[in-house]
Amino acid sequence: MDILPSMLAWVAPRRCLLCGNLGQPPFPWDAPLCQSCAASLKPIHGIRCKSCGKELRSEIEFCYSCRESGKTGFEIFPIFLFRDQAAQLVRAYKHGGHPSLGGYWKFLVAKEISTRWPDRTLVPVPPRPEKIRAGIWDQVEEIAWRLEADGLPVARVLCRNRDDQQKRLSKAARAGNAQAAYSLDSRKQAEVPEKAVILDDVCTTGATIATCASVLLNAGAKEVSAIVLAAD
Ligand SMILES: [Zn+2]
Ligand SMILES: [Zn+2]
Numbered sequence: 001m002d003i004l005p006s007m008l009a010w011v012a013p014r015r016c017l018l019c020g021n022l023g024q025p026p027f028p029w030d031a032p033l034c035q036s037c038a039a040s041l042k043p044i045h046g047i048r049c050k051s052c053g054k055e056l057r058s059e060i061e062f063c064y065s066c067r068e069s070g071k072t073g074f075e076i077f078p079i080f081l082f083r084d085q086a087a088q089l090v091r092a093y094k095h096g097g098h099p100s101l102g103g104y105w106k107f108l109v110a111k112e113i114s115t116r117w118p119d120r121t122l123v124p125v126p127p128r129p130e131k132i133r134a135g136i137w138d139q140v141e142e143i144a145w146r147l148e149a150d151g152l153p154v155a156r157v158l159c160r161n162r163d164d165q166q167k168r169l170s171k172a173a174r175a176g177n178a179q180a181a182y183s184l185d186s187r188k189q190a191e192v193p194e195k196a197v198i199l200d201d202v203c204t205t206g207a208t209i210a211t212c213a214s215v216l217l218n219a220g221a222k223e224v225s226a227i228v229l230a231a232d
Contacts, residue, residue, distance in 0.1 A: 078231030102142035121193035198226035
């Protein structure tokens with residue numbers, strides 16, 4: 001683990017990743033995001049689609065797109081839409097080497113889980129095996145261990161089979177490919193929770209989460225839903 005960033009955080013006040021202003025630590029979430037930028041980020045609000053979690057306009061229960069594609073059996077709860085400053089923050093977290101922002105995401109995810117699914121076990125979507133082998137930091141696990149440290153049960157029962165290069169594929173190919181990409185870690189069968197909430201960072205087609213959910217359901221889980229930082 002790189003200790004330099006945490007040492008710097010001690011000796012130098014951090015700049016907010018969104019506005020660039022020097023922060024007034026300690027932030028409640030111990031992350032490089034100032035209070036006023038955090039307050040300006042608007043989570044999805046209003047009545048949500050029961051499948052993709054995006055805000056409904058004039059539709060009832062499910063959005064037009066989920067109804068059209070038959071995705072009406074599984075709930076994904078995105079905190080933000082992947083737009084504007086929320087997208088900027090998620091990108092800075094994923095690609096900019098800011099693990100401490102995990103404290104802010106943990107704060108938001110914990111709030112939703114405690115009100116929506118207080119009895120569920122968190123199942124993080126696993127990273128690519130290449131990423132694990134190379135020792136590259138994993139942005140989903142960063143949030144998972146923070147939640148676990150706060151007492152939330154976490155079951156790391158899924159594994160990712162190969163680098164499927166999802167981003168380069170078309171939507172249809174991605175849906176097919178996701179099915180081959182995730183499976184149950186055979187050593188962890190006994191740890192599969194009855195009630196699970198899957199954690200991922202960004203949901204685009206929903207294929208990754210749908211696949212992880214079906215792996216869990218086939219392995220004995222009874223209730224599965226998902227929470228993601230943002231939906232694209
Ligand atoms: Zn700011
Ligand atoms: Zn929907």
